[in-house]
Amino acid sequence: MTAPVFLVDAAALAAATVGGVVRLDGDEGQHAATVHRLTAGESITLTDGEGRGVHGEVVEVGKGWLDVRVHELVLEPEPALQLVLVQALAKGGRDEQAVEAAVELGVDTVIAWQADRSISRWRGDKAERGVRKWTNVVTSAMKQSRRLRRPTVEFAGSTTDLATRLRTVDAVLLLHEEAEVGIGAARFPQAGTVGVVVGPEGGISPEEVAALAHVGAQPVRLGPHVLRSSTAGPVGLTVLASRTRWTT
Template sequence: MSLALYLVAPGALDSSGPGDVVVLDGPEGRHAATVRRTGVGEQLRLADGRGRVVTGVVESVGRAELTLRVESVLDEPVPSPRFVLVQALAKGDRDDQAIEAATELGVDEVVPWQAGRSIVQWRGERGEKAWRKWDAVLVAATKQSRRARRPDLSPVVTTAALAARIATAGAAYVLHEDADVPLASLDVPADGDVLLVVGPEGGISPEELEAFRDAGAHVVRLGDTVLRSSSAGPAALAVLSAAARWR
């Protein structure tokens, strides 16, 4: 079984090397010491969410913190290409399920999209609360999947802003059930941002499709079945990862 992984603040491990002592405190320290009941002598990993991972042995455990003697340090390179999931806001927990699975599958950035047919609206305090919930989902999924890098979470975008982002990307694929071109038939760029756009329950409007095509996006399908908004993005990420990463 893989070692438990805890996230620390970016930069907290910058000066850590083999033989150094690192303190894990705050919510993560309490979870390790109190909830997980981590004991002296156990091995675990700390990650800063930006690619640095420290592996070490627990030397002491307090009520809400523990100290770790560093055994090794790994710096994971920035992925190339970067996979970006543009997930339309959806009702219920479907968008939460989508970004959780996408994190487990290695997505590098998540972009919430306020699509024209999205039932859910992110506005004001409610929108800020929803954004924080997505961020918490990404953090939990990063730890569960033992990732060194957590996905970035961008602010919610409009259709116009998304079209502008597509125009500057290395490639952009819009998933649509009526498309003729299979995603698996296309080559994945070797670098740059690769965007996957998933629409809401009501689908992507013709006007949105036209705007995305004009910006340079490919409109593609995954297979012969229609997937929910919660599963389409992760399935597409698996296709791209098989072509570009899982070799």
């Protein structure tokens, strides 16, 4: 069984040396000591969420903290191709299900999109709370899948905002049931950034399709069937990963 992963302060990790001790405290230390009930002698991985980490062994446990003897310094390199998921807000927690699975599949950035037909709406303070909630989902999924890099979460409050953001993405695949090209034939670079755009339950409006196509988005379909908003993004990311990251 692989060692559990916990987030630690970047400064503490930067000073870590093989044979040295790193203390895990705060909320993560409380979780490790109280919820996971880790004990001396157990293996553990600590990371700053930016790719740096250490594999080590718990040597002492206190109330809400534990000390870890460092066995190995590790670095998870930044992938040549960055994967971006644009997930329209959806009801019933389907958007969060998509985000959780996307993190397990290796997504690097998640953009919450308030599409025209999104039933769920993030307005005012709700947007800040929504980003915070999705960040918690991302963090949990990142640790569960033993990643050392935590994906970032952003919010696009309108299609105009999203179009502006996607100008910085090298290739954008817009998942659409009426597209003539299948995702397997989509064009995208092997390095840089590629985004997958998933609409809400009611679909992406023609005006949104036009606005996103104007910034270079390629409409593509995922096979012959219509997928739920909780499924489409992870399936699209799986196809991309199978053509890039999972080839060896």
